[in-house]
Amino acid sequence: xxxxxxxxxxxxxxxxxxxxxxxxxxxxxxxxxxxxxxxxxxxxxxxxxxxxxxxxxxxxxxxxxxxxxxxxxxxxxxxxxxxxxxxxxxxxxxxxxxxxxxxxxxxxxxxxxxxxxxxxxxxxxxxxxxxxxxxxxxxxxxxxxxxxxxxxxxxxxxxxxxxxxxxxxxxxxxxxxxxxxxxxxxxxxxxxxxxxxxxxxxxxxxxxxxxxxxxxxxxxxxxxxxxxxxxxxxxxxxxxxxxxxxxxxxxxxxxxxxxxxxxxxxxxxxxxxxxxxxxxxxxxxxxxx
Ligand SMILES: NC(=O)Nc1ccc2c(c1)=C(Cc1cc(-c3cccc(C(=O)NCCN4CCCCC4)c3)c[nH]1)C(=O)N=2
Numbered sequence: 001x002x003x004x005x006x007x008x009x010x011x012x013x014x015x016x017x018x019x020x021x022x023x024x025x026x027x028x029x030x031x032x033x034x035x036x037x038x039x040x041x042x043x044x045x046x047x048x049x050x051x052x053x054x055x056x057x058x059x060x061x062x063x064x065x066x067x068x069x070x071x072x073x074x075x076x077x078x079x080x081x082x083x084x085x086x087x088x089x090x091x092x093x094x095x096x097x098x099x100x101x102x103x104x105x106x107x108x109x110x111x112x113x114x115x116x117x118x119x120x121x122x123x124x125x126x127x128x129x130x131x132x133x134x135x136x137x138x139x140x141x142x143x144x145x146x147x148x149x150x151x152x153x154x155x156x157x158x159x160x161x162x163x164x165x166x167x168x169x170x171x172x173x174x175x176x177x178x179x180x181x182x183x184x185x186x187x188x189x190x191x192x193x194x195x196x197x198x199x200x201x202x203x204x205x206x207x208x209x210x211x212x213x214x215x216x217x218x219x220x221x222x223x224x225x226x227x228x229x230x231x232x233x234x235x236x237x238x239x240x241x242x243x244x245x246x247x248x249x250x251x252x253x254x255x256x257x258x259x260x261x262x263x264x265x266x267x268x269x270x271x272x273x274x275x276x277x278x279x280x281x282x283x284x285x286x287x288x289x
Pocket of ligand 1: 014015016018023036038070086087088089090091092093096097100139149150151
């Protein structure tokens with residue numbers, strides 16, 4: 001089929017703006033299908049030395065097909081911009097729902113935590129670490145199901161000579177409140193870093209705020225490496241037990257660490273007792289109250 005281009009789409013409303021990209025709703029003129037098109041300014045990308053991140057996003061998304069991960073359909077470019085044609089998740093960022101509802105009940109938290117974990121398990125099996133999981137990067141589609149986005153700062157674990165994955169990714173630091181202690185101390189993320197972020201997100205869905213939040217990034221980082229956080233009154237015990245097993249300083253001791261066996265241990269935690277994993281993506285999302 002002919003390569004798609006700007007002329008094939010009718011551009012609509014602005015969906016989001018990042019430091020290096022603008023996301024706009026768009027409709028395919030022929031099929032009438034709706035997409036979200038991420039537009040990157042070439043000059044800006046080059047000037048800010050972000051070309052590497054653009055390629056990482058394209059390469060990671062091209063490796064992945066999962067109901068919980070935003071899909072990349074086409075890429076094309078014109079004189080000034082790069083275009084990524086992605087899934088349109090009509091209900092936007094999970095963050096907006098946390099702000100609107102202030103917190104989720106336990107059943108909704110269990111459902112969304114399970115969908116996020118299902119997407120993490122898949123991306124890790126594809127050798128991808130997200131490294132910046134946070135409620136802004138968790139979108140909700142028209143069925144109110146999770147779609148993980150923004151893989152520009154992800155890490156593709158190389159297969160080294162003996163077929164083992166080199167499990168340490170270097171340098172990039174994510175968003176302060178969700179960054180893992182190993183990323184702050186050794187500048188190296190691993191798959192376990194995504195489980196730390198899951199712990200922060202589960203805490204936030206119930207408490208209405210992230211566990212580590214200081215007046216500035218430096219104080220936030222201090223709280224993280226010092227594991228300085230407390231649970232608010234009424235935080236459900238089963239959720240507290242899960243969060244305490246995810247917010248562990250040593251990544252190798254974090255629930256979920258240790259390959260598929262570790263992930264299975266995490267999925268078998270009593271917090272997920274009511275989750276039916278094999279039909280999770282076919283189930284209707286629980287009503288957010
Ligand atoms: N960095 C990235 O890769 N960013 C991306 C990538 C893909 C993508 C992406 C971002 C999307 C962003 C997005 C943003 C929105 C959106 C923006 C503004 C408002 C709304 C909105 O209000 N939707 C209706 C539901 N609201 C939600 C909040 C409470 C009131 C009701 C949605 C919908 N989808 C998207 O649909 N697809």
